[in-house]
Amino acid sequence: MTYRAGWIHYTNVAPILDRLVLPIGVTAVTGVPTEMNAALLEGRVDIANISAVEFIRNADRLEALPDFSVAVLGPVYSVNLFHTAPLPALRRVALTAQSATSVALLEVVLAARGLSPTLERAEGGAEELLASGYDGVLRIGDSALREWYAVAGPLTPETTMTSLPHTGRGITVTDLAEEWFRLTGHPFVFAVWAYRRDAPPPPELVRAMREARREGIGHLAEVAARHALKLGLPERVVQHYLWNFRYHLEAPDRLGLGEFAALAVPGHAPLRFGPRPGERRESVLPPA
Structure with a gap:
């Protein structure tokens, strides 16, 4: 029986998915976060790196691999609110339909x-939507990374990679x-690798994913x-x-x-994760 994976193949998961060789019996499709969220929940795929909020x-009804995430501690550069007014003065913000987690985070x-x-x-580019009357635009993924650089770049030789600019051309990112x-002092988790509890991934797939990540x-x-x-960006920016x-x-x-x-999501059910290598029990993150 074929096991079906749904991958959201943005650049931020390239260190995992670029080198992934699917084992025999596993197939994969790709799409944007909201597409893969729906595919998993509707049973069209069995596992996906879905939005954390979904x-x-x-x-x-979902469980996640215990040792896979797409998370950052501090800036991410690809989940951006582009705005021409200060945050307290924002009146109309355009939201992308591609990511539920980014909207919830906003x-x-x-x-x-x-x-x-x-x-x-x-939907549309940040500058296009700002010019149309919005004073804020939420953008995600590779497009948001490119648009951030279009606003804040190009970088000069003196620019340090620890203090990258976030303003330009009358726009703040x-x-x-x-x-x-x-706000919290914690990392933010944008995505986990989740599967329906009745369709856990074969061990061969998880091993292949861990090897690809390494x-x-x-x-x-x-x-x-x-x-x-x-992406058409400098190598040092992408690295x-x-x-x-x-x-x-x-x-x-x-x-x-x-x-x-x-x-x-106040009142959510406990978050469940499969066992880590060598563990037998399921781990649970209870609702706060």
Whole structure:
């Protein structure tokens, strides 16, 4: 019987997915986060690196791999609120339909500041939407990374990779993961590898994923160079972007995930994770 994977293949998971060789009996399709969220929940795929908030919302029927995540501690550079007015003066914000987690994170950040601008679904580039009348635009993924660089770049030889610019051309780019860190002091988990509890992944697939991750992280400069060419960005920018990520769902990441779950989805069911290598029991992150 074929086991079906649904991959969201943004650059941020390239260190895992670029080198992944699927074992016999496993097939894969790709799509944006909302597409893969729906595919998993509707049973069209068996496992997917889905948005963290969808994992939380469906914790009664999903389980996640215990040692895989897409998380950051501080800025992420690819989940950005582009705005022409100061945050307290925002009136209309355009939201992408591609990511449920990023929208939920924006809502948490705004609520923490006591802000309530009108949030509207609208697709398009950040500058295009800002010019059309929105004073804020949420953008995610590779497009958001490129658009951040279009606003803040080009970098000069004197620019340090630890203090990258976030303004330019009359636009400010607020990094939502950085805002989360300022708010909580925790990492932010954007995605986990989740599966329906009645369809756990074959051990061969999990082993292949762990091996691919080890190889990808061990050759991060090569991964960055390849994707910098695709994105049209400097290699050092993409390498800095990739080395920010936390791919192992460690204790600080689970702490951040639990806090986000409590803020974004009050009353959610306990979050469940499969056993780590050598463990027999299932681990549970109870609702806060």
